[in-house]
Amino acid sequence: MNTDKIRQDIRGLSDGKIFLNNAGSSLMPSVVVDSMINYLQQEEQLGGYEVADRNAKHLEEFYDETATLIHSKPSNIAFATSATEAYTMALSSIVFKEGDVIITTADDYISNQITFIFLQKKMNIRVIRMKNLQDYELDLDDLEILIKKYNPKLVAVTHIPTNSGLIQNVEGVGKICRQYDILYLVDACQSVGQMVVDVQKIGCDFLTATGRKFMRGPRGTGFLYVSDKLLEQNYAPLLLDMRGAKWSAFDDYELFDSAKRFEHWELSYASLLGFTEALKYANTIGMNHIEEYNKKLSQTLRSNLQNSGFHVWDLGNHLSSIITFSGPGGDLENIQKVLKENNIFFSVTYKNSALIDFTRKNISGIVRLSPHYFNTREEIETVSELLKQSLL
Amino acid sequence: MNTDKIRQDIRGLSDGKIFLNNAGSSLMPSVVVDSMINYLQQEEQLGGYEVADRNAKHLEEFYDETATLIHSKPSNIAFATSATEAYTMALSSIVFKEGDVIITTADDYISNQITFIFLQKKMNIRVIRMKNLQDYELDLDDLEILIKKYNPKLVAVTHIPTNSGLIQNVEGVGKICRQYDILYLVDACQSVGQMVVDVQKIGCDFLTATGRKFMRGPRGTGFLYVSDKLLEQNYAPLLLDMRGAKWSAFDDYELFDSAKRFEHWELSYASLLGFTEALKYANTIGMNHIEEYNKKLSQTLRSNLQNSGFHVWDLGNHLSSIITFSGPGGDLENIQKVLKENNIFFSVTYKNSALIDFTRKNISGIVRLSPHYFNTREEIETVSELLKQSLL
Incomplete structure (x- = not known):
């Protein structure tokens, strides 16, 4: 380096x-800003749709670079405007019923906590936080006890909390979730770009990340990883729009295959492109x-x-x-x-x-x-x- | 002019x-692109947070200009990355129960239709489309009959459909919705920037719009209007994050007052600023x-x-x-x-x-x-x- x-x-x-x-x-990095300015100037000349058409291939590199970064396939990746948006897109695809249990940690990110409390208040979801050991590591035995007791709908863990130096053991949690076949969501907002993040090793169903932090991308960018398993099971966000499905009959649609169904059709391609350059920069190093x-x-x-x-x-x-x-x-x-x-x-x-x-x-x-x-x-x-x- | x-x-x-x-x-307009480039170059020098702090006052102008445009108050406005995002944020704040009815029109936008079908499939919501008269105007008598028959949870109308020259009678619909006290959502994606849009005259609870079309703003921008009535009734999106509420106790939060609670905390301020210039440009003319x-x-x-x-x-x-x-x-x-x-x-x-x-x-x-x-x-x-x- x-x-x-x-x-x-x-x-x-x-x-x-x-x-x-x-x-x-x-x-x-300067290449991130330069690519955004260049793209905006193209849009100024031709309007946003024409420029997106002309750059269609180039824009797809976002999915390739993100897949390389986290060891997945491009078809598992959705663009998001932030880790929080990705997080809530993921949550919205889970059909919660009254009394369902979410297990999380004491150190999960404030916005995630607020979203959980929202679900608790509006839908009577129970939110339970697994214990920490004396040394602040996650108590995986407690997690297993909680899973057996509550059969939770979801386990959600922030990889690196925003306000402490802790790296939480997301691989250990993943192993247990796979064993009991529990949905597993990882917030990698602070880890992606800082350290190796490998969705295969973590074994998660969803992983969320942002562009502006250790990834060194622009503001208003992020991504969501969705596992093949969930895509095959037709998981789709509450906010499904024409990016995610074909309107096939007056009262029916057909879901598209890839994780792009978790995106909005409309987005800032200048930002997506800047983020792609940031991803490429990190992957190259x-x-x-x-x-x-x-x-x-x-x-x-x-x-x-x-x-x-x-x-x-x-x-x-x-x-x-x-x-x-x-x-x-x-x-x-x-x-x-x-x-x-x-x-x-x-x-x-x-x-x-x-x-x-x-x-x-x-x-x-x-x-x-x-x-x-x-x-x-x-x-x-x-x-x-x-x-x-x-x-x- | x-x-x-x-x-x-x-x-x-x-x-x-x-x-x-x-x-x-x-x-x-060139001023839109120039303001975005200038902002990105500031972020390149100082990082996104420092620049947002320094521009805090300037960034608030977005709410003032949008309020001026649609005849509301700044506190009724939320930034969104598109009309569709604004639309789904609004929808996600409504607590639907199985069997609830949404009344819409045959000409509503494809992404809205897909979202309705999604609700129909996943939550057993009934979607009913009001009739058109011979001259293609909305049949307001039919709407009144449907409201009496079904007591719908929501009436949703696209002001100007994307694929026909029609302007739908959103004021006529608004009058009936107010009379029967029914939630009313207007998609103004194609009308905002093209013609006068006045939320007081329309009498809607939610109104959604995009930046990139007749508003002449950047891609990845839009806004949501939320009425005082709904804000006072504590409407908040499923995707509530720390932009919308204070984490007040381990398992509680306090909602903030303004419609900003419908925003994500993280967003592209360069895009918001470009959009603000576009709004200002239209308001000035x-x-x-x-x-x-x-x-x-x-x-x-x-x-x-x-x-x-x-x-x-x-x-x-x-x-x-x-x-x-x-x-x-x-x-x-x-x-x-x-x-x-x-x-x-x-x-x-x-x-x-x-x-x-x-x-x-x-x-x-x-x-x-x-x-x-x-x-x-x-x-x-x-x-x-x-x-x-x-x-x-």
């Missing part, structure tokens, strides 16, 4: 900023190389912070490129001041976005740093040193 | 094309001026074609800027050839997209021309003359 070359591809680094908010919305680099970088930053006296809140045995921490007495203000003064990009999360986790940890908020493969060791040492100095 | 100035604002007209596919995907101009232009084109011996398939007493026609013996091929050879942009629709209407009309397809306020009388005469000559 040639970090120099990768950094030259980022026009956003020219002012010397240190960008550590890749779990928020990353910096796009290789997710195994990106994962390896990211692991080292985040470990360095995490231990530097710990050694300087910060409280790092990332619990679990497998940690990600999301580093969450606070200063003495739970301080967030001084940290933010130092980072801002030095043109270092970060984010802050407060309790209402991670209600269960932060209640359990008894904290009101954290500062989040999320380095990525374009960051250098020198940047990590600079940030670590600045923060260390701020405590002295 | 200064047509010369308006045409100078369209870089896509520089090659002399005659663009008559505004019901498909129109040509954007004034929808009453645009409507007046469009009426004259489409009447001219329609009668020219009729007088030349083409079969115009636009039935009804109130006709729109969508002109659908075929040649002798149902010919579509020769028409397409002439139009293509002369750099005239158009579209063609086949039976599977307008199954009920085209079955009734006993036709297999139509050519569609859809002029807009940037087209000149000279262009209309040129196209009419070329087509006339092709029949000689």
